[in-house]
Amino acid sequence: MMRKKAAGMSTSSFSHRLVGRIVRTSVAAVGVLLGAATHAMAQQAFVTLHGDPKKEAWWLIADFHPFTTEVRGIPANQIRKNWCKATEFRKDLIPRDLLFEDGTDAMEESKLSFAIEGQFDGTATRQVALVGVFQECAGPKGRFILILDQPTVGTPNIRFVSAVREDRQFGVLQKGKDSSIVVLTCMQCDDFSILKWDRKKRKFGRQPDPGVQ
Secondary structure, eight states: HHHHHHHHHHHHHHHHHHHHHHHHHHHHHHHHHHHHHHHHHHTOOOOOOEOOOOTTTTSSSEEOOOSSSTTTEEEHHOOOOTTTEEEEEEGGGSEEEEEEEEEEEEHHHOOOOEEEEETTTSSSSOOOEEEEEEETTTEOOOOOEEEEEEOOOSSOEEEEEEEEEOOOOOOEEEGGGGGOEEESSSSSSSOEEEEEEEEEEEEEEOOOOOOOO
């Protein structure tokens, strides 16, 4: 009798453990799905429009919402101490119907990009210049421009940072003459500046009299 009772208790205990494992596995699976859904929602909400894109250019009414805490492996708070989020602009984060007008890629036709590569300091080291949106831990947002060295291994080295608080954070880049970088805040306008390596000062800086080359 004692053996039968013990066997019954063992079966019951095993059943409880099995059910517990199933429940834990299900909860974990739900957590993964929710995490993926949250990430997807964050990407889908990266840009919102405050106005009618049929009446105004979309980049003039766009508000961007950074959702990443690093840029190309560099933590946001290492770029600027008071940053909590920073997201590099990428085409896959922006709705296709905004980037493509009448079936054509407006950025590509204008030779504009969110990131451009080159040897901008005149050395053998290649750099990448990129633009994006940041958010300070206190809340304000704005546009940033980074120029990074691209090592074969390890985290990129920051060569230049420019950050401005802006309600309109949109920005694009274009290659200029003499290894310069043209920075535009719109797709079709004259609001731009030029970044170029200063050999005497040994650093990147803005040209005093900008002009698209």
